Amino acid sequence: EPQLAGAPSIIDFGETEPGTRKVRTVSLTNSGSGTLIGTVATRTPWLALSEQQFRTNTFSFEVIATTANLAPGEHSGQFQVFSNGGPATVTVVIQVPARDPGTGLASRTAVSPAPPPPEDPEPASPSLETLGPALQRELLARILRIEPESDWERDLLMALTRMIQAGRPLAPGELAKIYELEARGADA
Numbered sequence: 173e174p175q176l177a178g179a180p181s182i183i184d185f186g187e188t189e190p191g192t193r194k195v196r197t198v199s200l201t202n203s204g205s206g207t208l209i210g211t212v213a214t215r216t217p218w219l220a221l222s223e224q225q226f227r228t229n230t231f232s233f234e235v236i237a238t239t240a241n242l243a244p245g246e247h248s249g250q251f252q253v254f255s256n257g258g259p260a261t262v263t264v265v266i267q268v269p270a271r272d273p274g275t276g277l278a279s280r281t282a283v284s285p286a287p288p289p290p291e292d293p294e295p296a297s298p299s300l301e302t303l304g305p306a307l308q309r310e311l312l313a314r315i316l317r318i319e320p321e322s323d324w325e326r327d328l329l330m331a332l333t334r335m336i337q338a339g340r341p342l343a344p345g346e347l348a349k350i351y352e353l354e355a356r357g358a359d360a
Contacts, residue, residue, distance in 0.1 A: 174257035175204030185237050185266040190244070194237045194266070202229040202257055209352065210255025213345025218242055219249050219264055224345050225352075226255075237266050244270035254349050259324055308336050311350065318353045325353065 178201045185194045202208035209227045214220075218241065222234035235251065246267050253260040315333055320326040332346060 173204050174202050174206045174208045174255070176208065176210070176253065176255045176257035176260060177201045177203035179253055179260035180262055182263045182265065183235060185264070187267045187269055188237065188239050190242070190268055190271060191240050193239070196235045197232055198235055198262070199230065199232040200226070200253065200255075201231075204257060206256075208255055208257050210253060210257070211345040211348045211352070212251055212253050213343040213348075214249065214251035215343055216249025216251070216264070218247065218266075219251060221251060225348055235262075235264065237264065239266065239268050242266070242268045244268050252345070254328060254345065256322070256325075259328070308339070311336050314350060314354060318350070318357055320353075329353075 178199050180198065183196055183198070185196070188194050200208070207227060208229050208231065211225050212221050212233060213224065218238050220236040220238070222236065223231070226233075246265065248263055248265045250264065251262050253262070312333060315329050315336075318325075318329060320329055328349065332350065335346075
């Protein structure tokens with residue numbers, strides 16, 4: 173049975189100048205048997221992932237942080253890994269220094285931290301749209317036809333069902349996971 177390994181619990185980009193990008197490579201591996209299959213996704217607007225799907229026992233992708241629209245201070249976000257070898261959530265932290273108004277250069281004076289995020293933030297990505305009633309019904313019907321093969325698949329499908337019923341948008345990786353589980357059932 174596949175077992176997800178190699179996912180860090182945190183990626184700290186440290187201090188990053190305003191208006192720049194930083195990139196880190198993450199490598200996931202399968203420490204079990206079989207083939208590791210899954211998706212990676214984020215709803216953090218300043219994070220991007222170079223790949224979203226994998227079907228291999230060693231998978232590397234880039235985590236890209238962009239500070240162009242970030243205010244000075246510390247920012248944190250997350251990306252998730254959903255796989256047949258288990259899930260993982262990775263926290264990503266970045267510090268944006270304040271700019272000196274006279275020179276435009278980053279100031280090394282104390283930076284007040286960004287306010288804490290709200291308890292249940294709504295996804296900020298403009299590419300995510302609220303599901304219409306017809307699409308909600310279709311996705312719920314598709315989820316109900318999927319036979320989970322593990323506890324984490326069952327938990328994931330239940331969480332996705334609750335999100336759809338609440339009218340919350342699904343990330344592309346979450347939709348991909350539904351289609352992947354559906355395809356696996358069709359192959360059986």
